[in-house]
Amino acid sequence: MSIRQGLLALLADQPMYGAQLRAEFEARTGGTWPLNVGQVYQTLARLDRDGLVVELGDDDEGRTTYGLTDAGRAEVERWWAEPVDRESTPRNELAIKLALAVTVPGVDVTRIVQAQRTATMRQLRDLTRLKASTTGDPDRTQLAWLLVVENLIFGAESEVRWLDHVEARVARAARRSQHTGADPGCRPDVQALAPVHESSRK
Incomplete structure (x- = not known):
């Protein structure tokens, strides 16, 4: 599963910061595919670069919260709609x-x-x-x-x-x-x- 698509799907639920995204991803997938915070923030940086997420500011503890852009929401909807491509399966x-x-x-x-x-x-x-x-x-x-x-x-x-x-x-x-x-x-x-x-x- 693409970490990129998984994080976008979580952000479609609500804005989150990096550690929160990691915790939610692992909780919702039973810890089967553990992530580290570095992976999450690297992916968020690429998603931000691609115009799919945007920084919404820092919370009271200084953690940067991310939300979906319209393009990001469209990407999530496309992912829900399309079958998984088995040609790219490891x-x-x-x-x-x-x-x-x-x-x-x-x-x-x-x-x-x-x-x-x-x-x-x-x-x-x-x-x-x-x-x-x-x-x-x-x-x-x-x-x-x-x-x-x-x-x-x-x-x-x-x-x-x-x-x-x-x-x-x-x-x-x-x-x-x-x-x-x-x-x-x-x-x-x-x-x-x-x-x-x-x-x-x-």
């Missing part, structure tokens, strides 16, 4: 790791898959317990946090299914190579294991 390190592993001689791909599955299942259990700790009707901030946690749960479940698929496909390729004498790392069906772009959240 590459998935796990998919790349496994795609390379099947092409490097001597790498035990099954062992990599099993170790990753164990770690992902552990994360899935932790996330499920975290979700279960929420009681009662959530307020807006709690609802935002729950949505992020549920996204991570769905991502972990998807990753486990994909790892099962990888293990089965690698096993099939190994069996074929035993019959044909071919290098399983060079087979097209093994090279197709991993998408270029991220398909799940860790």
Whole structure:
């Protein structure tokens, strides 16, 4: 997620100063993507330069408050309206790791898959317990946090299914190579294991 768009969305709610923006961003996303104050103020400086935010003055404690300009509000509305562009999604390190592993001689791909599955299942259990700790009707901030946690749960479940698929496909390729004498790392069906772009959240 773009920090730029996230800060603009928060400022559409109300004017805020830098540390307040950081706190609100982390509270509403469950602390999944922590920010430091330096990131926030660097982004605010660029948004100010681009005419999307404006300084509204200092509060009683000398903290500079920022608000949206008309252009900034239009940018937020555009972001709400447009789907997320998956072409710009960061590459998935796990998919790349496994795609390379099947092409490097001597790498035990099954062992990599099993170790990753164990770690992902552990994360899935932790996330499920975290979700279960929420009681009662959530307020807006709690609802935002729950949505992020549920996204991570769905991502972990998807990753486990994909790892099962990888293990089965690698096993099939190994069996074929035993019959044909071919290098399983060079087979097209093994090279197709991993998408270029991220398909799940860790």
